Amino acid sequence: MSGSTEGDLTKTGMALKHDREWDYELDRILEAIEERDASKVGLQFPEGLKRRGPKVADDLREVAPDDVTFMLSGQPCYGACDLDTYLMRRTDVFVHFGHTPMKESDSIVYVPLFSNVDPFPIMEDALDEELAPPEEDPDVGLVTTAQHMNRFEEMTDWLEERGYEVHTRRGDDRLTKEGQVLGCNYASADIDAEQVLYVGGGKFHPVGLAMEHPDKRVVIADPVNNAVSIAEHDQFLKQRYAAVHKAMDAEKWGVIFCTKIGQGRWEKAQEIVDNNENAYLITMDEVTPDRLRNFDMDAFVNTGCPRITTDDGPRFHKPMLTPGEYEAAIGEKPLDSIEFDTFHDTW
Numbered sequence: 001m002s003g004s005t006e007g008d009l010t011k012t013g014m015a016l017k018h019d020r021e022w023d024y025e026l027d028r029i030l031e032a033i034e035e036r037d038a039s040k041v042g043l044q045f046p047e048g049l050k051r052r053g054p055k056v057a058d059d060l061r062e063v064a065p066d067d068v069t070f071m072l073s074g075q076p077c078y079g080a081c082d083l084d085t086y087l088m089r090r091t092d093v094f095v096h097f098g099h100t101p102m103k104e105s106d107s108i109v110y111v112p113l114f115s116n117v118d119p120f121p122i123m124e125d126a127l128d129e130e131l132a133p134p135e136e137d138p139d140v141g142l143v144t145t146a147q148h149m150n151r152f153e154e155m156t157d158w159l160e161e162r163g164y165e166v167h168t169r170r171g172d173d174r175l176t177k178e179g180q181v182l183g184c185n186y187a188s189a190d191i192d193a194e195q196v197l198y199v200g201g202g203k204f205h206p207v208g209l210a211m212e213h214p215d216k217r218v219v220i221a222d223p224v225n226n227a228v229s230i231a232e233h234d235q236f237l238k239q240r241y242a243a244v245h246k247a248m249d250a251e252k253w254g255v256i257f258c259t260k261i262g263q264g265r266w267e268k269a270q271e272i273v274d275n276n277e278n279a280y281l282i283t284m285d286e287v288t289p290d291r292l293r294n295f296d297m298d299a300f301v302n303t304g305c306p307r308i309t310t311d312d313g314p315r316f317h318k319p320m321l322t323p324g325e326y327e328a329a330i331g332e333k334p335l336d337s338i339e340f341d342t343f344h345d346t347w
């Protein structure tokens with residue numbers, strides 16, 4: 001990985017400046033425990049929130065009946081696509097913290113943990129500094145992440161009060177909320193506006209958004225780091241071209257099919273191996289450099305989470321490409337046609 005942190009999305013938006021307090025919705029969890037007369041309860045937190053797990057378990061143990069056992073998932077988790085299905089099958093109530101549902105389900109209690117950071121001061125700065133004023137361009141798209149979803153309507157009203165026509169839409173099946181984006185899906189920004197206001201922490205999402213919608217100007221209002229900026233994807237694109245170049249001479253390809261519940265793209269993976277006799281299907285849940293090191297391949301194609309490919313790609317011992325980039329590397333399409341790899345289904 002290069003010494004510069006620019007373009008290294010894993011390092012952005014991670015240092016939180018504001019302390020955040022969360023509502024763990026213990027009452028709702030307790031209600032589910034009572035309703036189902038549960039004796040085993042699974043709790044799953046994403047990586048950034050795992051350290052809070054024992055405290056939440058303590059609080060629940062205090063209020064739940066004595067015979068209830070709480071289990072914390074120790075599996076890595078980076079998104080709503082990434083449910084601990086092993087724990088889910090073995091518990092009467094399964095609680096997934098930190099994400100809105102990717103797909104509604106009665107058997108899962110989702111506790112999104114909305115941010116309590118006020119987004120409006122930084123939206124005000126974004127209007128002053130980067131957004132075209134409504135008299136110049138009244139159309140603006142609005143998108144945000146799961147953490148700020150609870151204020152989405154207020155944000156829309158706030159922009160409308162300032163003279164904008166706000167364009168929002170619910171993306172596709174992978175997105176359950178209006179205006180929501182994921183690191184692998186920006187369909188909610190397919191709107192009729194040249195400027196899009198992204199309200200949320202870090203550069204991880206907006207850079208993907210700018211890649212996916214290169215015709216739009218993506219203004220970032222980051223209420224977590226208290227910063228306004230424009231999403232630039234040049235550095236990102238350069239890294240992708242470099243990875244494709246490195247893979248152009250590859251003969252043996254490892255094609256990764258991810259077994260995580262919301263990360264499987266079987267048809268895509270199969271299509272590649274069907275058409276290339278030097279391609280081998282490798283199935284795995286967590287895709288890490290260590291797990292791939294012992295495979296004697298010249299390059300890999302990842303049909304699982306696109307952010308593993310783009311953000312962690314340089315950590316792998318051989319080039320790691322998205323399915324679209326693979327086509328460019330084997331000469332099936334021109335290099336300048338590569339796009340951000342997006343994901344549109346659930347399970």
Ligand code: SF4
Pocket residue numbers: 078079080081082182183184185262263304305306307343
């Ligand atoms: S596939 Fe990756 S980017 Fe998409 S929701 Fe899952 S973890 Fe996030």
